[in-house]
Structure formats: C-alpha cells, structure tokens
Amino acid sequence: xxxxxxxxxxxxxxxxxxxxxxxxxxxxxxxxxxxxxxxxxxxxxxxxxxxxxxxxxxxxxxxxxxxxxxxxxxxxxxxxxxxxxxxxxxxxxxxxxxxxxxxxxxxxxxxxxxxxxxxxxxxxxxxxxxxxxxxxxxxx
Ligand code: 5GP
Numbered sequence: 497x498x499x500x501x502x503x504x505x506x507x508x509x510x511x512x513x514x515x516x517x518x519x520x521x522x523x524x525x526x527x528x529x530x531x532x533x534x535x536x537x538x539x540x541x542x543x544x545x546x547x548x549x550x551x552x553x554x555x556x557x558x559x560x561x562x563x564x565x566x567x568x569x570x571x572x573x574x575x576x577x578x579x580x581x582x583x584x585x586x587x588x589x590x591x592x593x594x595x596x597x598x599x600x601x602x603x604x605x606x607x608x609x610x611x612x613x614x615x616x617x618x619x620x621x622x623x624x625x626x627x628x629x630x631x632x633x634x635x636x
Pocket of ligand 1: 504515516527528529530531532584585591592593594595612613614
C-alpha cells in the first residue's frame with residue numbers, strides 16, 4: 497500500500513506533532529497511546545515508512561520486535577503489570593486506524609481491554625506512567 501507521509505505517526509516522527517515518548521533510537525520510537533485501552537498503553541513504531549507489518553522490511557521488523565520486548569520488560573518493572581497484550585493491526589479491515597505500522601503494548605488481559613482508539617486518556621496520568629517506563633528503561 498502507498499505510504500501517506502502526512503499520517504499522524506509520520507508527523508510525530510518528524511516532530512510536527514507532540515507525543516509522550518518513552519524510548520527512541522535511530523530506528524524505532526516508543527510513545528504512549530493518546531486513547532489508551534488500559535493504563536500504560538504504549539505504541540512501538542519503526543521509523544521506516546511502512547503502512548502495515550506486511551510492508552515492513554524483515555530486518556526492521558526483527559529490530560522493532562526486540563524493542564517491543566525491551567519496552568514490555570520496562571513496563572512490567574515500572575507499572576507492576578502481570579500481563580501484556582501485544583496487538584498489531586495490519587489493514588483497515590483489521591481495524592488499523594493509523595497507516596504507519598505499529599505494535600500496541602497493552603498491560604491488561606484481553607477480557608479487560610477498553611474499546612480501541614475510542615476515549616481520550618488523562619494526559620497527565622499518561623505522562624506519569626511514561627516517566628516510570630523511561631526510568632525502568634534507563635536502569636535496565
Ligand atoms: P491502530 O488502530 O492503527 O491499530 O492504532 C492506532 C492507535 O493510535 C490507537 O490506539 C489510537 O488511540 C492511537 N492514536 C491515534 N492518534 C494518536 C495521536 O495523535 N497520538 C498518539 N500518541 N496516539 C494516537
């Protein structure tokens with residue numbers, strides 16, 4: 497699928513829109529979801545301009561999943577979560593709403609998941625959760 501470089505995550509990557517970031521390197525960015533399905537809901541995105549996981553270069557996918565694991569470990573330490581749902585929606589039919597490939601890390605169990613991309617979260621609370629995750633990443 498053709499990549500739209502005006503999508504929200506592309507604009508976050510370019511610094512045109514704000515995001516509550518927890519991790520960044522030259523290939524990947526992790527930041528808090530603005531409409532969390534559970535407290536601590538974090539997104540991990542490769543910087544490569546791919547729409548879905550199917551479009552992403554295998555090397556970028558492999559590296560991104562390493563960071564997904566690293567951020568998940570920090571979330572476990574920082575937020576005391578017992579389980580994390582890893583969600584990846586590829587394609588609008590699958591429910592993807594932002595056309596830049598991303599991995600959802602949702603600290604909950606599937607039975608307690610809030611509705612997807614539906615309700616704006618308390619941004620101050622989200623910032624506090626991000627600080628805890630960042631501290632755990634720094635200490636790892
Ligand atoms: P998708 O539906 O594509 O799998 O997930 C997109 C996610 O991005 C949703 O969970 C939604 O809440 C989140 N989201 C949408 N717009 C923004 C935004 O401007 N900033 C952040 N941080 N998250 C967003």
